[in-house]
Ligand SMILES: O=C(O)CCC(=O)C(=O)O
């Protein structure tokens with residue numbers, strides 16, 4: 001399957017795959033997600049924020065989309081596998097469910113890394129953790145890589161900025177940006193720090 005690839009950085013790897021989603025797929029996926037949009041939460045390591053705290057870090061709305069709920073989602077996960085060489089399946093826990101994400105005017109996401117920095121110790125030692133949800137999250141492991149789709153062209157702003165790599169990725173309809181979050185020893189690759197610049201005009205739809 002040919003894909004137009006724009007390589008922003010080799011180490012750490014940061015690429016854009018252009019024209020991966022068709023208009024029709026975008027329409028189908030956004031209409032599946034719209035009824036479920038909720039204010040986005042924020043979680044990083046042990047930091048859990050309430051929704052008001054979250055909104056200062058990340059002002060967007062998200063909807064979870066399990067791949068089994070529609071063939072368009074299952075096909076998309078297959079396509080991501082073909083592009084990245086990674087296995088995806090949110091039932092088996094190989095990947096997380098897809099998340100539709102929308103920022104209104106002024107919407108942004110402060111710089112962060114996507115990995116939780118779990119490391120081996122956190123994974124293996126859950127004796128001190130009481131919350132069953134948190135134990136399950138730790139057992140799922142860390143986020144190896146991120147694929148993020150842009151579902152529309154943003155009139156102004158909304159770039160995904162990687163300040164330590166020195167790259168700003170412009171949202172373009174149907175393209176996907178891909179990077180790895182972990183080093184080979186499983187620790188977080190802090191060079192992948194990134195954030196979403198404020199949307200200056202229009203709205204921004206994304207999915208990852
Ligand atoms: O919307 C973006 O450009 C970045 C989103 C992001 O980094 C995230 O949701 O983890």
Ligand SMILES: [Fe+2]
Nearest residue numbers: 112113114194
């Ligand atoms: Fe992120």
